Every structure is written in C-alpha cells, then in structure tokens.
Amino acid sequence: MxxxxxxxxxxxxxxxxxxxxxxxxxxxxxxxxxxxxxxxxxxxxxxxxxxxxxxxxxxxxxxxxxxxxxxxxxxxxxxxxxxxxxxxxxxVSSTSTLSDVVVIGYGTLRKSELTSSISSVSQKDLKNLPVAGIDQALQGKVAGVTIANNGGQPGGGVSVRIRGLTKVGDNNEPLYVIDGVPMGAKSTSLEQNFLGGGSGQTGQSVLATLNPADIETIDILKDASAQAIYGARGANGVVLINTKRGRANQGKISYDSYVGMAEIPKKLSVMNLRQNAEYMNSLVGEIRAVPGSGLDSIGEFRDPSLLGTGTDWQDEIYRRGFTQSHQLAFSGGSEKTQFYFSGGYLEQEGTLIKTGFERVTLRANVDHQATKWLKTGITTSLSRSDQQIGLSDGFDAVTSTVLYNSPATPVRDINGNFISQNVIGGSTFGNPNNPVALASLRDVTNQTSKVFGTVYADINIIDGLVLRSEGNFDFSLSSDKAFQPFVQNETTNAIILSPSRLREQRNNSLYWALKNYASYNKTFSKHNIGATLGHEAQRSKYDYINANRNDLVLNLPSLNAGDAGLTQGIGAGAGVWSMESVFARLNYTYDNRYAISGTVRRDGSSTFGDGQKWGTFPAVSASWTVSNESFLKDNKYLNYLKFRAGYGEVGGQDAGGANLYSANITLFGTAPFGAGGLPSNVANPFITWESIVTYNGGVDVTTWNKKLEFSLDVYKKVTTDMLLATQVEAFSGLGTAWNDIQTPRTNDGKMTNTGFDIGLTSYNIQKNDFSWKTNIVFSRYKNVLNSMNKPEATITGMFDEYGTKSLVTLSQQGRPFGAFYGYVTDGLFRSQEELNNGVDYGLSIAPGSLWLGDVRFKDLNGDNVVNDQDVTVIGNPNPDFTYGFTNTFSWKGIDLSVFLYGSQGGNIFNYSRRQTESLSSAYNNQLTTVLNRYSANNPDGDMPRYNQWHNNNSRISDRYIEDASYLRIQNVALGFSLPKSLINKVKVNNARFYLSVQNLYTFTNYSGYDPELGAMNNNVRFMNIDNGHYPVPRTFTLGTNIEF
Missing domain, CATH: 2.60.40.4130 (Immunoglobulin-like)
Incomplete structure (x- = not known):
C-alpha cells in the first residue's frame, strides 16, 4: 500500500x-x-x-x-x-472562398451571394512581377479577360479586352476605378509621331502612375448585370482596384525590393556582311541583262570570304536594361484611427537604347472613426513619372531601320562621328537614317505629375443603414517633348540628322466627382436584403498648348533657339465633359439558396444634345445555390453548386471629349485672307447613346472534398446603335483625304461577341509542410460586325507609307472587326506557260516587269484581271482562345510558382517583312530567308525573285500573314523564407528572398520578335500588326520581402 x-x-x-x-x-x-x-x-x-x-x-x-x-x-x-x-x-489558405467579400461597385457582397459574373484577384496572386502597371500582371489570371502588351517600351500600354470588342471606336479599354476614382485610357501623344514614330507608337499605360505594391484586391466586372451600376462608363467592363489600408492594433512595416536585368528574347536572322556580299554578287549575274539595272561587282565584295560579319545593328541598338524597384510601407493604427503610408521608386531601362521609365509614388490612406455614427477617411496618391520613348511602329522608326540597314555601314567612323551611309566602289550602302544616331541623338520624353484620391464620410443613420458622401479627384500635369538636333559628320560633312526640330506640348486635366448614396443591409431570419440608392455628378476638363519649330539656330531643345523667320507652329485646345447620374440596386437572398439582384442607372451626358442626353441602363440577375437544398446538403462529393443567369444593358458615348451633336470649330490664323475658323465636323443633333446588352449564364462548382473549384460562364454581348461616321460620296467634300470636315456621326450598325470563360482551381496537395495548387483560366470569344449604316459600308485601317496610303485592315458586314485585307497569293510563276496563261497584271511580260519568280495572285472575281476588285479578307487578328496555367508549390520555407500563358489561333500581319523581304534593293539589308529566293540557279526557291523595277511582289497580301499562336513560359519564381526562429531574434516577422524570370521562353511559329503585339496605340483597327515592333523583354529579377 x-x-x-x-x-x-x-x-x-x-x-x-x-x-x-x-x-x-x-x-x-x-x-x-x-x-x-x-x-x-x-x-x-x-x-x-x-x-x-x-x-x-x-x-x-x-x-x-x-x-x-x-x-x-x-x-x-x-x-x-x-x-x-x-x-x-x-x-494554408482555405479551399472555401465563399465568405470572401467582393467589391461590386458602390458596395460589397459576399462571394456566395453573387449573381453576376465577377472575378477577383488578390495582391498575393500578382506579387513579384517586374511590371510598371498592374494591368500587365493580370494577363492569364482572369477568365474572360484578354491582355496583350502593346510593346516592350518601359511604362508602355497594354491592350485589355473584357469579352471581346465592345465598340468600333478607338477606345475598347475597360474602366479602371482605383479607390472610387475612375481612370480613362491613354493614347499616344502627337509629339511621338513628330519625329518618325508610327500611328501605332506605344502610349503610356493608364496604370503606370499607380504602384502595384499598394494594391490589396482587384475585382473585374465582366457582364453588364454587374457593370450596369457604372452605366455608360462601364461599357467596356470595369476593373475595381482597392489599395491597402491599416488595421487596428496591427502595426507593420514592410520593405519590398527587387533588382533585375532585361534583354530581348531573340534576334532576327538578317544577313551579315559576308552573306550580304554573296547575295549582291549573285544578283549581278541575275539582273545584269536587264537594261538600267546599274548593278555591278564591287571590288571589296568580289571575294566574300575575305569579309567579316560587318555591323550587327541589332547588337548596336539593343542592350541589357537595368531595373530596380523599392517600396517602404507603414500601416497600423488604433481602434479609432487606421493608416497606411507608402513610398515607392521604380526605374526601368529599356532594352532599346535611350528608352526607359522612372516613377516615384507616395500614398496615404487614413480611416477615422470620429464618433459611433460617423466615420471619415481619405485616400491619396501622388506620383511623378518620366518616360524616355523609343520611336517604334513606323517606317522610319528605330525598330524598323535596324533590320534593313546595311551591315557594310559602320556605326561611326574612325574619329567617332556617326555615319549615315557608306560608299564602296562608287555604290552607296545603307539607309540615310543611322539607327544608333536616331536613337541616341533624338530625345522624346513624357513627364507626368499626378495626384488623385477620395475623401469620404460614412454616417450610420440606423442599424444597417449607412449614408456615404464621397468626393473623388484626379489632377494631372504632363509635358511631352520631341527634339531632333541638326547633326553632320565633322569629317565628311555628311548630314546625319536634319533638320533640327522641336515640338513641345503641355497638358492639364482635372476630373472631379461628387457621390451621395445610401446603403442598407439587413438580415431577417432567412432573408438577407441589400439596397443602394444614390446620385453622382462628375466633370472632366482638359486643355493643352503646343508649339513646334524647325531649323533651330542654336541647335538646342528650346523654342527660343530660333528667330521669328523660321518655320514654326502653335496650337492649343480645350475640352470639357460632364455627366449627372442616379442609380439604384437591390439584392435579395433567401436562405442562402435563392438570390436576385436588380440594378438601374440613368446617365445624362454633355456629349449629346437636348432631348438625347439621358440614357437608362437596367440589369437583372439571379442565382440558385443548389448545394444548399436539403436533397444535396452535406453531400460529400458535391460541396457547392450554384447556377447564375443575368441580363444587363450599358451605354456608349465614345466622343473623345467632343460634343457629337454640334459642330466643333477649328481655328486658324495662317490663311491668305487672315484668321478664322472652320467646322471640323458636320453636326447631328439627334445622335444618342450606343447600346451594349449582355446575356450571361454561369455555373460554379466545388467538389472533391473542396479540393476542386470550377466556374463556367457563357455569354452573348450585342452592341447596337453604334456611333459610326456616315459614309458619303467623295464629291460631297466631306471626309476627304485631308479630313477637313468630318462626316456626321449616326446611330447605326450592330456588333456581336459570343463566347465562354472557364476558371479551374485545384488544391492538389495540402499537408502541414507541403502544398500544391493549380489554377487554369480559359477564354474564348468570336467577334462579328453584323451590320453598318449601309450594307456596302466599311471601316478601314490605312498605313501612310512615305506619303502613300495602303489599306491594311477592312471591317465590313458579316466579318470580324479589324480583319486583314489584301490579295490572295497562288505561289510563284515558275514556267513560261504559266506566264502566258496568267491573268492581266497590267504589266508586260519581260525581265523588267512580270517574269519568272514573280508572285502569282488569284483572280477572285474571274474577270481575268488582277486589280483592287480581287482583294479580300486574308486574316483575322482575334485569337480563337487564350489560356493561363499556374502551378504554385510550397514546402516548408520554400515556394515555387510556374505560370504559362498561351494564345491559340488568329493571325499577325508582319508588315515589316515588306521591307526586310522586299527583294527590291541590293544596298539595304534583308532577312536571310531571301537567300532561298527564286533564280535561274534556284528554280525551286520559296521566295520571289529579286525585282527592283516594280513593287508588284510586295503588294499587301497573305504572303505577310502569319499564325499568331504561341505558348509562353510567362513567369517562374522561386522564393525562400528565413526560419522564424532565426528572424524573430532581430524583431523581423517575415523575410523572404526570391528569384524570378519573366517571359522566359516562347513556343511559336511566328517569324518576328514576338507574337504578342496588342493593338497599335490601342486602336482596334490595327490589332496584331508588326511594323517595327518594340519586342517585349525577358527580365531576370532578384527580390526581397521583409516585414517588421
């Protein structure tokens, strides 16, 4: 015991x-x-x-x-x-996201209560991407959203399409709303075109002034039942961006930084000097019999084996660009006051010499609970950006001349002076425009200072009822400058750049909005009710002034560096736009099973005249959560099942700040009879809103013990009463080549987009030390221009090539918008019989005109003549579908993500090949593909013969149409977090280091730099056209995230 x-x-x-x-x-x-x-x-x-x-x-x-x-x-x-x-x-994150709060515009809603098509992206999904604008980081992350970079220009814009094209006008970009402040799309400044940039010169991203590290969540409103709360401004879709805010009793200091290096992913195969000499020597024998050819053997070229590789202009013009980003943020607060302050710095050197982007940002978000019934707050963003712009997408742009300038021309002479052309044996080689001189000596810049934000007050009237009064503002000052000095070689006096030219433009813009709306949310037993009723007034005003001067005496970038007798020009403009709106929304959910939502907004716009100003835009949607029914509840195989259906209408008013109902006056002061003014357009007082209607059906499924989430949306988007320019006869004097007086706009036509979106998330493994998650998005749409104001009416996309306009795209009834238009080829003429039996080209059959090895074009209308009656649709820029595939792994302190993005189908018009495969000049360089051209010694060559007497072989045709499909390893990131036992000793909560590669490799059959082309200057008439495109770089980064 x-x-x-x-x-x-x-x-x-x-x-x-x-x-x-x-x-x-x-x-x-x-x-x-x-x-x-x-x-x-x-x-x-x-x-x-x-x-x-x-x-x-x-x-x-x-x-x-x-x-x-x-x-x-x-x-x-x-x-x-x-x-x-x-x-x-x-x-690890829970597989159930149904309780997540989604921003729906003028309010929030639990994800489980959604009835319309809305996708959400968190900051965690977009971290560690070396981009200036968050719009670039959304590519492949959201089903139904097609995103393409417009080029590799640092800070440059991207083309964002939510469920296809909405309008035939230039602007098809979504509305970005940052903490309640709407942001409009940006386009290219005229100053960039002044020195040779083409009509597709890449403009700045609308989000380039926003620091991506400040973003907390992004919600994308994809169908009209969700967009209707924004009325006319939401016609192209809405991207709602909420920035980070402080949390009570959770003080935090975070520092995020990365440094990196960017390079072009590949070079194009142009001839080196030895190949170019062999090419020239072969041409001598091929064309010497042709009178007036003027081509003979050149001493230095007679033995190509003695030559080196010559000048590699791509190596001279492209470089490895340094990039760095630093962000310091402070957040926290008490129960009454919370704050978030941040400062950021970004520098990106472009891969094209003398291009880059630099940005400084400051942000202050403060929320204060003044009393039990009053809460106030302010969000403010201040930024300054400087962009150095490389001229691209044009015939004399740097990115074009670099490909066809001769390898026989050095960049500089022995004294270090630039050389424009090189004379060898009495023959002049190369283009007068030295690409390195163009890039190094020209100065094209944009400087933008911007401040925007929101001030609000929330008043709790009674339990569940809140009245919000909110003011938004957005003020920006920008300066665009394009300068070209007069430069000549000091040894030879050869002209390198001429004349000296300067153009400057100053822009001011101010936007403000006042919103007052009441929100009521209450749950009664099984009934949940949410209601919003509000009023909004908004106004946007801009003005600009510009001046230009040629032949500057002092050769300096100053408008004062000349005298009154020199060429000069002064211009100015101003515009104002305003809108008043009322809106209402009602959400009702019963027992978490049945939900319905109704929205209506009425907008009045200054764009339209009396009697046409107001438009009403309704929407309704409903959902049925089947998994909450008794017969499916607690089903171990099917965790969640919801069906959704919706209808909505929004309006369009694409006016570019102009009044469409009245005549706008252009003032002039240089006419022989003195100063005056002319109408720039014909008025139409009856013009009114475009109508965009969307029908949407969707299903959301969670299964396999909540390890698999699936969503499918099917939609049809119909645009009617489109704002089209009336097509009139040429003798009317309207809409002439000089565009003196534009024809009136009318409400005509119809365009349809049909498609479906798929989102799939799989939580493959979720264990204590290891997790593996897969995310897949898939988007497909088909675009058709159903009708216009006349059956024979067209919308054209014209390129101005050295004063000659060439038709590149043509949109007509029954075809996709922006379709490529040209001749259809049928191989080459390879026998005398084919020549004799061929159709009439308007050329005689002779070596100097139509001959063996020339391109044979199809006579589509059968009249035995090939002319402009035989042009037709030869390609479609719209992809068949796009997709994104992301795998994320986490093991103890190590994380790895691999992101693939692809686009299948569609076409590219490789316009630059008209220069680099022109086979019409022996002294300009060409792609190595021309070495397999047709000749007497190579009758099976797949390229046309050399022909300097006419440009018949270079007609716009399907010869330049290529497959736009590609699959890209878009991003690979490997991170390591230091153990808590180590960093907690030095008062650090989290320390993570990572390596990242952006644009690692692209699988494609496209022959150019990059199959991702976007739209030239975001103009949907010029989608997927490569005319000297600035390639998107491959970027390697090393970064850290530290939290105290």
Whole structure:
C-alpha cells in the first residue's frame, strides 16, 4: 500500500511538472505572420490570440496536449506539443472562398451571394512581377479577360479586352476605378509621331502612375448585370482596384525590393556582311541583262570570304536594361484611427537604347472613426513619372531601320562621328537614317505629375443603414517633348540628322466627382436584403498648348533657339465633359439558396444634345445555390453548386471629349485672307447613346472534398446603335483625304461577341509542410460586325507609307472587326506557260516587269484581271482562345510558382517583312530567308525573285500573314523564407528572398520578335500588326520581402 501511494504521488508530481507555457509564431504559407490568429488547447477551454507580430503564449498541461491553430480564410491545423517549448504553425489558405467579400461597385457582397459574373484577384496572386502597371500582371489570371502588351517600351500600354470588342471606336479599354476614382485610357501623344514614330507608337499605360505594391484586391466586372451600376462608363467592363489600408492594433512595416536585368528574347536572322556580299554578287549575274539595272561587282565584295560579319545593328541598338524597384510601407493604427503610408521608386531601362521609365509614388490612406455614427477617411496618391520613348511602329522608326540597314555601314567612323551611309566602289550602302544616331541623338520624353484620391464620410443613420458622401479627384500635369538636333559628320560633312526640330506640348486635366448614396443591409431570419440608392455628378476638363519649330539656330531643345523667320507652329485646345447620374440596386437572398439582384442607372451626358442626353441602363440577375437544398446538403462529393443567369444593358458615348451633336470649330490664323475658323465636323443633333446588352449564364462548382473549384460562364454581348461616321460620296467634300470636315456621326450598325470563360482551381496537395495548387483560366470569344449604316459600308485601317496610303485592315458586314485585307497569293510563276496563261497584271511580260519568280495572285472575281476588285479578307487578328496555367508549390520555407500563358489561333500581319523581304534593293539589308529566293540557279526557291523595277511582289497580301499562336513560359519564381526562429531574434516577422524570370521562353511559329503585339496605340483597327515592333523583354529579377 505504501509503495502504491508513493507511485500515485509520483505520477501526480510528474504530470504537474509537465504543465508549462508554450510559445510560437503563426504565419501563412508564404511566411507572413498572422495577427489575431486563434490558438487553443484541444478538449479544453484554454485559448489565446496572436499579437501584432503573430506571436502567442499558452499554457499546456502535458506533452500530449494538442494545439489547434485557426485563422479566417485559412485551414485549421492541429499540432501535438510533445517536449517542445516553441511550436510554430504555418496555415494554408482555405479551399472555401465563399465568405470572401467582393467589391461590386458602390458596395460589397459576399462571394456566395453573387449573381453576376465577377472575378477577383488578390495582391498575393500578382506579387513579384517586374511590371510598371498592374494591368500587365493580370494577363492569364482572369477568365474572360484578354491582355496583350502593346510593346516592350518601359511604362508602355497594354491592350485589355473584357469579352471581346465592345465598340468600333478607338477606345475598347475597360474602366479602371482605383479607390472610387475612375481612370480613362491613354493614347499616344502627337509629339511621338513628330519625329518618325508610327500611328501605332506605344502610349503610356493608364496604370503606370499607380504602384502595384499598394494594391490589396482587384475585382473585374465582366457582364453588364454587374457593370450596369457604372452605366455608360462601364461599357467596356470595369476593373475595381482597392489599395491597402491599416488595421487596428496591427502595426507593420514592410520593405519590398527587387533588382533585375532585361534583354530581348531573340534576334532576327538578317544577313551579315559576308552573306550580304554573296547575295549582291549573285544578283549581278541575275539582273545584269536587264537594261538600267546599274548593278555591278564591287571590288571589296568580289571575294566574300575575305569579309567579316560587318555591323550587327541589332547588337548596336539593343542592350541589357537595368531595373530596380523599392517600396517602404507603414500601416497600423488604433481602434479609432487606421493608416497606411507608402513610398515607392521604380526605374526601368529599356532594352532599346535611350528608352526607359522612372516613377516615384507616395500614398496615404487614413480611416477615422470620429464618433459611433460617423466615420471619415481619405485616400491619396501622388506620383511623378518620366518616360524616355523609343520611336517604334513606323517606317522610319528605330525598330524598323535596324533590320534593313546595311551591315557594310559602320556605326561611326574612325574619329567617332556617326555615319549615315557608306560608299564602296562608287555604290552607296545603307539607309540615310543611322539607327544608333536616331536613337541616341533624338530625345522624346513624357513627364507626368499626378495626384488623385477620395475623401469620404460614412454616417450610420440606423442599424444597417449607412449614408456615404464621397468626393473623388484626379489632377494631372504632363509635358511631352520631341527634339531632333541638326547633326553632320565633322569629317565628311555628311548630314546625319536634319533638320533640327522641336515640338513641345503641355497638358492639364482635372476630373472631379461628387457621390451621395445610401446603403442598407439587413438580415431577417432567412432573408438577407441589400439596397443602394444614390446620385453622382462628375466633370472632366482638359486643355493643352503646343508649339513646334524647325531649323533651330542654336541647335538646342528650346523654342527660343530660333528667330521669328523660321518655320514654326502653335496650337492649343480645350475640352470639357460632364455627366449627372442616379442609380439604384437591390439584392435579395433567401436562405442562402435563392438570390436576385436588380440594378438601374440613368446617365445624362454633355456629349449629346437636348432631348438625347439621358440614357437608362437596367440589369437583372439571379442565382440558385443548389448545394444548399436539403436533397444535396452535406453531400460529400458535391460541396457547392450554384447556377447564375443575368441580363444587363450599358451605354456608349465614345466622343473623345467632343460634343457629337454640334459642330466643333477649328481655328486658324495662317490663311491668305487672315484668321478664322472652320467646322471640323458636320453636326447631328439627334445622335444618342450606343447600346451594349449582355446575356450571361454561369455555373460554379466545388467538389472533391473542396479540393476542386470550377466556374463556367457563357455569354452573348450585342452592341447596337453604334456611333459610326456616315459614309458619303467623295464629291460631297466631306471626309476627304485631308479630313477637313468630318462626316456626321449616326446611330447605326450592330456588333456581336459570343463566347465562354472557364476558371479551374485545384488544391492538389495540402499537408502541414507541403502544398500544391493549380489554377487554369480559359477564354474564348468570336467577334462579328453584323451590320453598318449601309450594307456596302466599311471601316478601314490605312498605313501612310512615305506619303502613300495602303489599306491594311477592312471591317465590313458579316466579318470580324479589324480583319486583314489584301490579295490572295497562288505561289510563284515558275514556267513560261504559266506566264502566258496568267491573268492581266497590267504589266508586260519581260525581265523588267512580270517574269519568272514573280508572285502569282488569284483572280477572285474571274474577270481575268488582277486589280483592287480581287482583294479580300486574308486574316483575322482575334485569337480563337487564350489560356493561363499556374502551378504554385510550397514546402516548408520554400515556394515555387510556374505560370504559362498561351494564345491559340488568329493571325499577325508582319508588315515589316515588306521591307526586310522586299527583294527590291541590293544596298539595304534583308532577312536571310531571301537567300532561298527564286533564280535561274534556284528554280525551286520559296521566295520571289529579286525585282527592283516594280513593287508588284510586295503588294499587301497573305504572303505577310502569319499564325499568331504561341505558348509562353510567362513567369517562374522561386522564393525562400528565413526560419522564424532565426528572424524573430532581430524583431523581423517575415523575410523572404526570391528569384524570378519573366517571359522566359516562347513556343511559336511566328517569324518576328514576338507574337504578342496588342493593338497599335490601342486602336482596334490595327490589332496584331508588326511594323517595327518594340519586342517585349525577358527580365531576370532578384527580390526581397521583409516585414517588421
């Protein structure tokens, strides 16, 4: 008995000594600490919360105690204590996102209550991407959104299409709303075209002034039932961006930084000097018999084996560009006041010499609970950006001349002076425009200072009813400058650049909006009601002034560097636009099973005249959550099933700031009879809103024990009453080649987009130390221009090539918009019989005109003549479908993500090949493909013969149409988070380092630099055209995320 009592007392003593305090840190899968996470001892009432640094302390009774860790949006985790005194826990995201809050415009809604098509992206999904604008980072992340870079210009724009094209006008970009402030699309400044940039010169991204690191969430409104709350401004879709805010009692300091290097992914195969000499020598024999050829053997070229590779202009013009980004943010606050302050710096050197982008940003977000019934706040963003622009997408642009300038021409002479052309054996080689001189000596810049933000006050009237009064503002000042000095070679006096030219433009714009709306949200038993009623007034005003001067006496970038007698020009303009709106929305959900939403907005716009100003845009949508029905509830195979259907209408008013109902006057002061003014357009007082109607049906499914989430949306978007320019006869004097007086706009025509979107998320593995997640998005749409104001009416896309306009795209009834238009080829003439039996080309059959090796074009109308009556649709710039495929892995402190993006189908018009495969000049360089041209010695060559007497072979035809399909390894990122046991000793909550590669490799059959082309200057008449495109770079980055 004594020994038994002794044993019992010893056991009790041992158990009591096992009772102790356990500490640790709770973090998410990326290593970010989780303040406010719950920690409890399983089977007891003992519990604790983590502090602002994610740390906790809790009493356990024995080694067998089990700690339960939980956090909102995370999967709970259980860990047995054992003998450890420190127990850290990493929680992974919960597969259930139904409780997530989605921003829907003028309010929020739980994801489970959505009835329309809305996609959400978090900042975590977009981190570590070396982009200036967040729009670039959205590519392949959202189903139904097609995104393409317009070029590799740092800070340059992208083409964003939500479910295809909405309008036939230039602007098809979505409306971006940042903390309630709408942002309009940007286009190219005229100053960029002044020195040789083409009509497709890449404009600046509308989001280039926003620091991506400040973004918390992004919600994309894809169908009209969701967009209708924004009325006419939401016609192209809406992207809602919310920036980060402070949290009470959760102070945090974070520093994010990366440095990197960018390079062009590949070079094009142009002839080197040795190949060029062989090419020239072969031409001598081929064309010497043709009178007037003027081509003969040149001494230095007679033995090409003695020559080197010559000048590689691509190596001279492209470089490795340095990039760096730094962001420091402070956030936190008390129960009454929360704050978020940040500062950011970004520098991107372009891969094209003398191009780059630099940005400084400051942000302040403050929320203050003044009283129990009043909450106020302000969000403010201040930025300054400087962009150096490389002239591209034009015939004399740097990116074009670099491909066809002769390798026989050095960049500089022995004295270091630029050389324009090289004379060898009495023959002049190369283009007068030295690409390196063009890029180095010209100066094209844009400087923008911008401040925008929101001031608000929320008044709690009664329980559930909140009145918000909100003011938005957006003010920007920008300066565009294009300068070209007069430069000549000091040794030879050869002209390098001439004349000296300068153009400057100053732009001011101010937008403001006042919103007052009431929101009511209340739950009564199984009934949940949400209602919004509001009024909005907004106004936008801009003005600009520009001046240009040629032959500057002092050869300096100053308008004062000349005298009054020199060529000069002054211009100015101003515009104002305003809108007043009322809107209402009602959401009703019953028992988390049935939901319906109705929205109506009425907009009045200054764009239209009396009697036409107001438009009403209704929408309705509904959903049925089948999985919450009794017959499916708690089904272990089908966790969630919801059907959605919606209808909505929005309006269009694409006016570019002009009044469409009245005549706008252009003033002049240089006419022989003095100053005056002319109408720039014919008025139409009856013009009114475009109508865009969307029908949407969708299904959301979660299955396989919540490991698989699937969504499908099918839609039809119909645009009617489009704002089209009336097509009239030429003798009317309207819409002439000089565009003196534009024809009136009318409401005519119809365009349809039909398609479907698929989103798939699979949580393949979710264990304590390892997780693997896969995300797939798929988007497909088909665009058809159903009708216009006349059956024979067309919308053309014309290129101005050295004063000659060439038809490149033509949009007509029954075809996709922006279709490529030209001749259809039928191989080459390879025999005399084919020549004799060929149709009439308007050329005689002779070596100097139509001959063996020339391109044979099809006579489509059968009249035995090939002329402009035989041109037809030869390509479609719209892809068949696009897709994104992301795999994310996490193992202990290591994370890896691999993102693939692809576009299948569609065509590219490789316009630059008309120069680089022209086979019409022996002294300009060509692609190496011309070495397999047709000749007497190579009758099976797949390229046309050399022909310098006419440009018949270079007609716009399907010869230049290529497949636009590609699959790209878009981003690979590998990260490592330092152990908490190490960094907590130095008061660091999280420290992560990563390596990232953007645009690693592209699988494609396209022969140019990059199959991702976007739209030239965001103009949908010029989609997927390569005319000296600035290639999108490959970027390597090394970065860190540190949190205190």
């Amino acid at each position: 004594i020994f038994m009592l002794f044993g019992i007392s010893s056991s009790v003593y041992a158990q009591s000594t096992e009772q102790r305090i356990v500490t640790g840190v709770v973090a998410d899968e990326s290593g970010t600490t989780l303040p406010g996470a719950a920690v409890s001892v399983k089977g007891t009432k003992t519990a604790a919360l983590t502090n602002a640094e994610g740390k906790y302390s809790i009493m356990v009774s024995s080694n067998a105690s089990v700690l339960v860790f939980s956090y909102v949006g995370m999967t709970p985790r259980e860990i047995t204590v054992g003998s450890k005194d420190v127990v850290n826990a990493d929680l």
